[in-house]
Amino acid sequence: MDKEVQQELLRTIPQVDECIHSLFDLDQVEHVPLLVIKNSVRDVLAEFRRRILAGERIDPGQLSLSSLQPVICEHIRQEMQPRFRRVLNCTGVIIHTNLGRSILPQITMDKLHGAGSRYSNLEYDLATGRRGSRYSLVEKLLCDLTGAEAALVVNNNAAAVLLVLETLAKGRDVIVSRGQLVEIGGSFRIPDVMSRSGARLVEIGATNRTHVRDYEEAISEETALLLKVHCSNFRIIGFTKEVSVEELVKIGRGRGLPVMEDLGSGCFVDLSRFGLMKEPTVQEVVAAGVDVVTFSGDKLLGGPQAGIILGRRQVIDRIKKNPVNRAMRIDKFTLCSLESILRLYFDERTALKTIPTLAMIAATPEEINRRAGRLLRRLRKQLSSCCKLGLADIMSRVGGGAMPEQNLASRAVVIEPSAIKVSRLEVLLRQLEVPVIGRIEDDRLLLDMRTVADDEVALLADCLQQAFAAASA
Numbered sequence: 260m261d262k263e264v265q266q267e268l269l270r271t272i273p274q275v276d277e278c279i280h281s282l283f284d285l286d287q288v289e290h291v292p293l294l295v296i297k298n299s300v301r302d303v304l305a306e307f308r309r310r311i312l313a314g315e316r317i318d319p320g321q322l323s324l325s326s327l328q329p330v331i332c333e334h335i336r337q338e339m340q341p342r343f344r345r346v347l348n349c350t351g352v353i354i355h356t357n358l359g360r361s362i363l364p365q366i367t368m369d370k371l372h373g374a375g376s377r378y379s380n381l382e383y384d385l386a387t388g389r390r391g392s393r394y395s396l397v398e399k400l401l402c403d404l405t406g407a408e409a410a411l412v413v414n415n416n417a418a419a420v421l422l423v424l425e426t427l428a429k430g431r432d433v434i435v436s437r438g439q440l441v442e443i444g445g446s447f448r449i450p451d452v453m454s455r456s457g458a459r460l461v462e463i464g465a466t467n468r469t470h471v472r473d474y475e476e477a478i479s480e481e482t483a484l485l486l487k488v489h490c491s492n493f494r495i496i497g498f499t500k501e502v503s504v505e506e507l508v509k510i511g512r513g514r515g516l517p518v519m520e521d522l523g524s525g526c527f528v529d530l531s532r533f534g535l536m537k538e539p540t541v542q543e544v545v546a547a548g549v550d551v552v553t554f555s556g557d558k559l560l561g562g563p564q565a566g567i568i569l570g571r572r573q574v575i576d577r578i579k580k581n582p583v584n585r586a587m588r589i590d591k592f593t594l595c596s597l598e599s600i601l602r603l604y605f606d607e608r609t610a611l612k613t614i615p616t617l618a619m620i621a622a623t624p625e626e627i628n629r630r631a632g633r634l635l636r637r638l639r640k641q642l643s644s645c646c647k648l649g650l651a652d653i654m655s656r657v658g659g660g661a662m663p664e665q666n667l668a669s670r671a672v673v674i675e676p677s678a679i680k681v682s683r684l685e686v687l688l689r690q691l692e693v694p695v696i697g698r699i700e701d702d703r704l705l706l707d708m709r710t711v712a713d714d715e716v717a718l719l720a721d722c723l724q725q726a727f728a729a730a731s732a
């Protein structure tokens with residue numbers, strides 16, 4: 260496009276103030292703060308300027324005040340929508356960190372309602388009428404469920420690891436196997452957390468193999484702790500050797516050193532019966548005699564975001580007294596929901612049925628297939644003119660950095676749009692009021708029904724219909 264035409268188009272863009280004035284009488288902006296209107300106008304005009312400068316031939320009519328009005332109003336409408344939104348998770352990744360990790364059961368949500376809207380005994384000891392400790396509300400429960408002597412809960416597992424290292428090993432050495440120096444999503448890296456805590460990392464062994472003698476040889480006057488880290492999101496296969504937690508405890512006892520395990524996604528239930536690899540449960544790690552174990556509240560436990568620290572009383576007491584602990588303390592919503600979740604574990608069958616994370620892992624292919632069938636029937640009625648529909652076998656994932664190599668057989672509804680590209684459909688689905696997040700493979704949209712609840716099927720069908728309607732609008 261020649262410079263002259265471009266300049267002329269740029270001059271056609273109205274002034275910000277003109278646009279704002281042209282909007283004032285509209286109902287749509289009645290309760291909208293002036294700054295939101297102003298910024299929306301700026302955003303819309305800037306976008307037109309960018310397109311013109313990029314050489315796009317824009318019809319000058321599009322730049323008139325009356326043509327701009329609906330565009331700006333739509334922009335304002337989107338700005339005024341809540342940012343934190345419910346989505347439909349059709350990815351089949353159960354603990355999806357980007358989609359909120361674990362979701363909570365209804366009974367827990369009912370408890371949360373009371374915790375937020377009423378006063379509580381958060382830090383009030385009802386037995387003595389004096390100030391109490393918020394942690395005491397869940398400490399006994401955690402001990403009863405796991406066999407640990409003492410417990411403490413902080414904001415997340417990253418905080419838990421940092422706090423334990425800061426308390427037990429600041430200025431001293433912590434011995435870790437090279438094969439366990441994991442980085443998990445969101446830039447949590449063991450070596451970085453270690454240096455932030457003030458502890459010195461002593462790496463031992465080779466990437467694939469670490470032996471008892473590697474620990475023995477690395478121990479010195481400076482050693483404060485032996486640390487084992489769960490290789491959450493990766494696996495070393497082939498010629499490998501790891502020192503078991505039992506062996507590590509034996510070394511620690513022999514040399515008078517505490518042993519810590521960062522379990523990452525700690526689980527109270529053995530999930531191998533659902534076809535997953537046998538992972539040590541929290542109870543087993545505690546029974547092995549570690550001095551401290553840490554894990555997340557919102558991974559396989561299926562609860563709220565939290566970092567749970569279990570261990571020997573003496574060690575936990577030191578951690579509790581660390582002033583850094585105060586900066587990581589959990590709020591009443593976490594405490595209330597964590598207690599509710601923990602109580603469900605008193606009966607394993609209840610836990611597997613009511614805690615969504617566990618129930619989704621336990622769901623049978625038949626159950627998922629029935630759900631997929633229900634969605635398919637609805638879509639056949641609503642959408643058969645605009646896409647090809649079908650079912651397919653698919654593999655779900657546990658997610659959350661837990662059990663990376665393992666799949667759960669599942670069933671997906673498959674959608675092949677006829678008039679639009681599947682990438683376009685994916686964008687439209689993200690822009691819905693309740694966005695739908697699926698998987699794209701071979702130009703088809705796959706909706707894994709493992710992570711969709713039974714009572715979400717009708718909503719999901721409506722959302723898909725809305726997206727196709729938006730495509731033809």
Ligand SMILES: *Cc1c(COP(=O)(O)O)cnc(C)c1O
Pocket residue numbers: 415416417418420441443447488489490491492521522523524554555556565566659660
């Ligand atoms: C997930 C994970 C963490 C971090 O836990 P958050 O609760 O996300 O802070 C730390 N260590 C390991 C091994 C993990 O898998």
